[in-house]
Amino acid sequence: MKSELKNKFTLRLRSSSDKWIDSGFKNLSVAMATTVAIVLFSILIVVFIESKASIQNYGLNFLITSEWDPINNRYGAFTAIYGTVITSLVSLLIAIPLGIGTAILLTEQILPRQITEIIGLMVELLAAIPSVVLGLWAVFVMEPFIRPLLNYIHLHLGWLPIFSTEAVGPGLAPAILILVVMILPIITAISRDSLEQVPNRLREAAYGIGATRWCSLFNVILPAAISGITGGILLALGRAIGETMAVTMIIGNSNNFSWSLFAPGYTISALLANQFGEADGSQISSLMYAAFILMIMTLIINIFAQWLVKKLSLKY
Amino acid sequence: MIKKEKNKLNKLDYNIRLSRNICNKLLTYTIIVFSLISIIPLLLVLIYVLIKGGSQLNIDLFLLEPQPPGSQTGSAGGIGNAIIGTIIITAIASLIAVPIGVGGGIYLAEYSKGGFFSKFIRFGTNVLAGVPSIIAGVFIYAVVVVTKVIIGSSFSGVAGGMALSILMLPMVIKTTDEGLKLVSDDLRKGALGLGATMYTTIVEITLPHAFKSIATGIVLGLARAAGETAPLIFTALFSYYHISSFNDIFYEMSSLSVLIYNFALEPYSAQNQLAWAASFILIFIVLILNIFSRLFSRRKSY
Amino acid sequence: MTNKTKISLENVSISYGESEAVKNVYLKIPAGKVTAFIGPSGCGKSTILRSINRMNDLIEKCSLKGRVLYEGQDLYSPNIDPIEVRRKIGMVFQQPNPFPKSIYENIAFGARVNGYKGNMDELVERALRKAAVWDECKDKLKESGCSLSGGQQQRLCIARTIAIEPDVILMDEPCSALDPISTLKIEETMHQLKKSYTIVIVTHNMQQALRVSDITAFYNAEVASGKSGGKIGYLVESNDTEKLFNNPDQKETKDYISGKFG
Numbered sequence: 100m101k102s103e104l105k106n107k108f109t110l111r112l113r114s115s116s117d118k119w120i121d122s123g124f125k126n127l128s129v130a131m132a133t134t135v136a137i138v139l140f141s142i143l144i145v146v147f148i149e150s151k152a153s154i155q156n157y158g159l160n161f162l163i164t165s166e167w168d169p170i171n172n173r174y175g176a177f178t179a180i181y182g183t184v185i186t187s188l189v190s191l192l193i194a195i196p197l198g199i200g201t202a203i204l205l206t207e208q209i210l211p212r213q214i215t216e217i218i219g220l221m222v223e224l225l226a227a228i229p230s231v232v233l234g235l236w237a238v239f240v241m242e243p244f245i246r247p248l249l250n251y252i253h254l255h256l257g258w259l260p261i262f263s264t265e266a267v268g269p270g271l272a273p274a275i276l277i278l279v280v281m282i283l284p285i286i287t288a289i290s291r292d293s294l295e296q297v298p299n300r301l302r303e304a305a306y307g308i309g310a311t312r313w314c315s316l317f318n319v320i321l322p323a324a325i326s327g328i329t330g331g332i333l334l335a336l337g338r339a340i341g342e343t344m345a346v347t348m349i350i351g352n353s354n355n356f357s358w359s360l361f362a363p364g365y366t367i368s369a370l371l372a373n374q375f376g377e378a379d380g381s382q383i384s385s386l387m388y389a390a391f392i393l394m395i396m397t398l399i400i401n402i403f404a405q406w407l408v409k410k411l412s413l414k415y
Numbered sequence: 416m417i418k419k420e421k422n423k424l425n426k427l428d429y430n431i432r433l434s435r436n437i438c439n440k441l442l443t444y445t446i447i448v449f450s451l452i453s454i455i456p457l458l459l460v461l462i463y464v465l466i467k468g469g470s471q472l473n474i475d476l477f478l479l480e481p482q483p484p485g486s487q488t489g490s491a492g493g494i495g496n497a498i499i500g501t502i503i504i505t506a507i508a509s510l511i512a513v514p515i516g517v518g519g520g521i522y523l524a525e526y527s528k529g530g531f532f533s534k535f536i537r538f539g540t541n542v543l544a545g546v547p548s549i550i551a552g553v554f555i556y557a558v559v560v561v562t563k564v565i566i567g568s569s570f571s572g573v574a575g576g577m578a579l580s581i582l583m584l585p586m587v588i589k590t591t592d593e594g595l596k597l598v599s600d601d602l603r604k605g606a607l608g609l610g611a612t613m614y615t616t617i618v619e620i621t622l623p624h625a626f627k628s629i630a631t632g633i634v635l636g637l638a639r640a641a642g643e644t645a646p647l648i649f650t651a652l653f654s655y656y657h658i659s660s661f662n663d664i665f666y667e668m669s670s671l672s673v674l675i676y677n678f679a680l681e682p683y684s685a686q687n688q689l690a691w692a693a694s695f696i697l698i699f700i701v702l703i704l705n706i707f708s709r710l711f712s713r714r715k716s717y
Numbered sequence: 718m719t720n721k722t723k724i725s726l727e728n729v730s731i732s733y734g735e736s737e738a739v740k741n742v743y744l745k746i747p748a749g750k751v752t753a754f755i756g757p758s759g760c761g762k763s764t765i766l767r768s769i770n771r772m773n774d775l776i777e778k779c780s781l782k783g784r785v786l787y788e789g790q791d792l793y794s795p796n797i798d799p800i801e802v803r804r805k806i807g808m809v810f811q812q813p814n815p816f817p818k819s820i821y822e823n824i825a826f827g828a829r830v831n832g833y834k835g836n837m838d839e840l841v842e843r844a845l846r847k848a849a850v851w852d853e854c855k856d857k858l859k860e861s862g863c864s865l866s867g868g869q870q871q872r873l874c875i876a877r878t879i880a881i882e883p884d885v886i887l888m889d890e891p892c893s894a895l896d897p898i899s900t901l902k903i904e905e906t907m908h909q910l911k912k913s914y915t916i917v918i919v920t921h922n923m924q925q926a927l928r929v930s931d932i933t934a935f936y937n938a939e940v941a942s943g944k945s946g947g948k949i950g951y952l953v954e955s956n957d958t959e960k961l962f963n964n965p966d967q968k969e970t971k972d973y974i975s976g977k978f979g
Contacts, residue, residue, distance in 0.1 A: 113612075117612065118612075120612075120614050121612040121613055121614040124613070124614040124617070124618075125522075125526055125613065125614075127518060128518045128519065128521045128522035128525075128526060129522050129526070130518070131514070131515045131516075131517075131518025131519040131521075131522060132518070132519040132522040132523060132527075132533075132536045132588075133536075134515050134519065134584075135515075135519055135536055135539050135540055135543060135584065135585070135588065136535065136536060136539045138543065138581060138584070139539050139542060139543050139546075141554070141558070142546065142550060142551075142554045142581075145554055145557050145558055146550070146553065146554065146557070149557050196449060197449045197452055197453050198453070200445065200446035200449030200450065201446070201449055201450040201453045203446050204446045204447060204449075204450045205450075208775070208777060209443055209446070209447070210447070212777065218450050218453075218454060221454045221457050221458075222453055222454060222457075224457060224702065224705065225453075225454070225456065225457040227638060227639075227642075227701050227702065227705045228457070228460055228642075228698065228701070229641075229642025229643070229644070229672060229697055229698070229701060230642070230643075230644065230645075231642070231644040231672045231675045231676050231679075231694075231697075232460065232464065232642075232675065232694045232697060232698060233456075233460065234675075234676070234679065235675055235679045235690055235691070235694055236459070236460045236463055236464070238679055238680075239463075239679075239687070240459070240463055280456040283453055287453065298814075300810060300812050300814035301814060301816065301817075302775065303772065303775065303808075303810055303814065304810065304814040304815070304816060304874070304877075305816070306772065306775060306803060307770070307772065307803060307807065307808040307809075307810065307878070308803070308804075308807065308826075308827035308830060308831075308877060308878065308881050309800055309801070309803040309804030309807075309827070309830060309831055309881060310800070310827075310830045311435050311436075311438075311439045311800050312439060312443070313438065313439050313442045313443075314435070314830055318816075318826060318830075319816055322817070323817060334545070337545050338545075340547070341545075341546070341547025341548065341549065341550070342547070343547065343548060343549040343644075343645035344644045344645055344672075344676060347676075348676065348679060348680065368547055368549045368645070371549050371552075371553060372549055372645055372648060375552075375553065375556065375648075375649050376648060376649045376652075386553075387553070387557075390549075390550055390553050393547060393549075393550065394546070394547075394550055397545055397546065397547055398542060398545075400545075401541065401542055401545035402542065404545075405538070405541050405542075427787070427790055427792070427797050427798060427801045427802055427805065428796050428797060428798065428801075429796055429797060429798035429801070430798065430801075435800075436798070
C-alpha cells in the first residue's frame with residue numbers, strides 16, 4: 100500500500116528535461132536582460148561610428164559654427180544646439196512653477212477631492228496625447244492665436260535681442276510653449292510623488308506649531324521633497340531636449356542663426372527629423388554627429404536625474 | 416514676549432489683514448490658476464481634434480487610401496491603410512519588446528540578487544528610457560535600413576516596429592520588475608518549499624499574480640508606441656497604398672502618426688483635413704488604451 | 718474643581734465621513750493643571766485631543782458637531798483662524814517628529830513662524846532647558862534633529878512647542894514610542910511644565926496618568942448601532958485623578974481600572 104502511493108510521485112527524481120527547462124529558463128531571462136545593455140551600447144557605438152567622419156572633419160568647430168551647406172559640404176550645428184538649449188531651458192522655466200504648483204494642489208487638500216482627482220486625471224491624459232497631434236494643433240491653432248501677442252511683445256521689448264524679430268509664423272517661441280505642454284505632466288507627476296512621500300508627521304509638526312499652509316510648504320514639505328522634485332525637473336529637461344515631432348512642426352526649421360525667440364530656428368532633433376530622410380554621404384555623418392551630441396546631453400542629464408531621485412529614497 | 420502675547424490673547428479671530436493670511440490666500444489662488452493653465456491645453460487640443468477631426472468621420476475615411484497632395488480627385492481620400500499600418504507596426508514592436516522585456520524583468524525581480532549586473536541592467540533600463548525617440552529611429556536606420564539586413568528590404572514596417580520596440584522595452588522591463596516585486600515572498604517560498612523548480616514557481620505562481628500590473632505596463636507602452644512618430648519617419652517611411660499580402664510588411668508602410676506629420680505640413684487643405692481626422696482616430700486609440708490600462712490597475716487582484 | 722476652566726467641550730461629536738468616532742462629550746479642562754485622557758484604544762480620546770487645536774482639519778471628511786470653547790470662545794465658529802488657535806494651543810505628537818533641520822533650527826523655526834523678535838539663542842536655550850534636553854544637545858545644536866535618540870527627539874519636540882509660548886500643551890501619547898527611561902524623563906519634564914501651562918495628555922498607561930495628572934477623564938467605546946459595526950467612543954466620567962482611580966462614580970470606570978491593575 101505504502102509503496103504503491105510512493106510510486107505515484109513519478110517526479111521524485113527530477114527528470115533531465117525538468118532540469119533542462121529550469122536552467123534554460125533562467126539563462127533565457129539573463130539573455131533578455133543583457134539585451135537591454137547590448138541595445139544601449141549598440142546605439143552609442145553605432146551613432147559614434149557613423150559620425151566619425153564628421154567628427155574628424157569638423158572637430159569641435161562643429162559646435163560653434165552655424166553654416167549648414169550640403170552643397171559645399173560645410174556643416175556646423177550651432178543654430179541647432181542654441182535652439183535645443185534655449186527651447187528646453189525656457190520651457191523648463193515656465194513649466195516648473197506650473198508643474199510644482201499643480202502638484203501642490205493635488206497633494207495638499209486645497210480643493211475638494213473630486214476636483215483634484217479630475218485635475219490629476221487630466222494632467223495624466225495630457226501626457227498621453229501624441230506629440231505629433233500637439234504639433235498639428237500648434238501649427239493650426241496655437242501659433243496663429245499667439246502671433247499678435249508675440250508681435251506686441253516685439254513692439255515694446257524689441258530692443259532685447261531675444262525679442263528682436265517680428266513673429267511671422269513658426270519659430271522658437273511657439274516651440275517653447277508646446278514643449279511646456281509636453282513636459283508639464285512629467286514635472287507634475289514626479290513632484291506629486293515626491294510630495295506624497297513626505298511623511299505626514301512632518302506636516303503635522305509644522306501645523307502643530309501654528310505654521311500656515313504655505314509656511315510649512317516652503318520651510319518643511321518642499322525642502323523634504325526637493326531632491327525628488329529636482330530629479331523630475333531633470334527628467335523633464337531630458338525629455339524637452341529630445342522631443343522631436345511637435346517641435347519640428349512648429350520651430351520653422353531654419354539654419355539661419357538668430358538670437359530672437361520669435362525667429363524660426365532648429366533643434367538637434369528637429370534637424371534630424373527634417374533632414375535625415377533625404378541626406379547622404381557627409382551630411383549623414385554630420386547629422387549623426389549632431390545625434391551623438393544630443394545623445395550625450397540626454398545621457399548626462401538622465402544619469403544625474405537618476406542619481407538625485409535615488410538620493411531621495413534613501414532619506415526617509 | 417509673553418506680555419505682547421497677553422494683549423492679543425483671545426484674539427483668535429481670523430484676521431484677513433494679517434500679511435500671512437493675505438500671502439496664504441494669494442499663493443493658494445496662484446496655484447489654482449496654475450493648475451487651470453496646466454489643463455487648458457488638454458481641453459483645447461481635445462476640443463479641436465473633436466471638432467475638426469470628428470466632423471469628418473464617415474465610412475470612406477476608414478476604407479480608402481490617402482491621395483497624394485495636389486491630386487486631381489479633389490478629395491484627400493481616407494486613412495484606412497494608415498490605421499492598419501499603425502496596428503501592424505505597433506504589433507511588431509510589441510512582439511519584440513514584450514518577450515524581451517518580460518524576460519528581462521523576470522531576471523531582475525526573480526533571479527538577480529542585487530549584485531552589480533542587476534544594478535547595471537536597472538540603470539541601463541532607466542537610461543534607455545531617457546534616450547530620445549528620434550535616436551531610436553537613427554539607430555535602426557543605420558543598422559537595418561541602410562544595411563538591408565532583413566531580406567534585402569530597406570524602409571519597412573518591420574524596421575519601424577524595431578525602432579518602436581526600443582522605446583517600449585524599458586517600459587515593459589520596469590513594469591514587470593516592479594509588478595513581480597509586489598508579489599508576496601511567502602507565495603514564492605511556499606512554492607519552492609514544495610520542491611517546485613524556479614521555472615514552475617515563476618510561470619505558475621508569481622507571473623499570474625503580477626499579471627495585472629504587467630498588463631497595465633504593456634498597454635501603456637502600446638499607447639505610447641502607437642502615438643510615436645519620430646522613430647518611424649525614416650524607418651517605416653510612408654505609403655499611399657493598402658497592404659495586400661504578408662510580404663508588404665517588408666516594404667514602406669504608412670502609419671497614422673507619420674500621415675499626420677506629412678499632411679500637416681502640406682499646403683493643401685484637403686490633406687490638412689485628413690491630418691485632423693487621423694489625429695481624431697489616433698487620440699481615440701491612445702485614450703482607449705490608457706483607460707483600458709487604468710481599468711487593469713484599478714481592479715486589484717490581491 | 719474650583720479652578721478656572723480653560724477649555725470646555727460642550728456636546729462634542731466627531732465623525733470621519735459617515736462613521737461617528739466619538740459622541741456627546743461634555744468636559745471641562747481646568748487651567749494650570751494636567752488633565753489625562755485614558756481609555757481603551759478606539760475610544761476617541763486622541764480624536765478629542767486633536768479637535769482642541771483643530772488638527773483634525775487636516776484629516777479629510779472629519780467633521781465636528783457641538784462646541785469647543787477656549788476661554789469662552791468657540792474654536793469652531795467660522796471667524797476663527799485655526800493657525801491662531803494652534804499658536805495658543807501647542808501639540809506634541811505620538812511619534813517624535815522633528816523637522817529634518819538642525820536642533821537649533823527646529824526650535825527657531827517655530828519661534829520665527831510666530832513672529833519672535835527677541836534673542837534667538839536665548840530662546841533656544843530656555844526652551845531646551847525647560848524640556849530637560851539642554852544638557853544632551855547643547856554641544857551639537859548644529860546637528861540634525863533626527864540624529865538624536867527617540868526620547869531626546871520627543872523632548873526636542875516638546876521644547877519646540879514650548880518655544881512658541883503656547884497657553885495650552887496637548888500631548889498625544891507622547892511616550893508610547895519611547896523606552897522607560899526616556900518616559901521617566903518626559904514625565905519629569907511635565908511636572909516642571911505644569912507650573913506654567915495647562916497640559917492635556919492622552920495616555921494608554923494608567924500608571925502614567927496616575928503619576929502626572931491632576932484630573933483624569935475616562936473614555937470608553939461601544940459598538941455602533943448602525944450597520945458599519947465600528948466603535949463609537951464616549952466620555953464616561955472625569956474627576957480628580959485620585960478619586961477616579963480609587964473611588965470612581967461609575968461602575969464602568971471601576972471595572973476598567975481594576976481590570977487594568979489586575
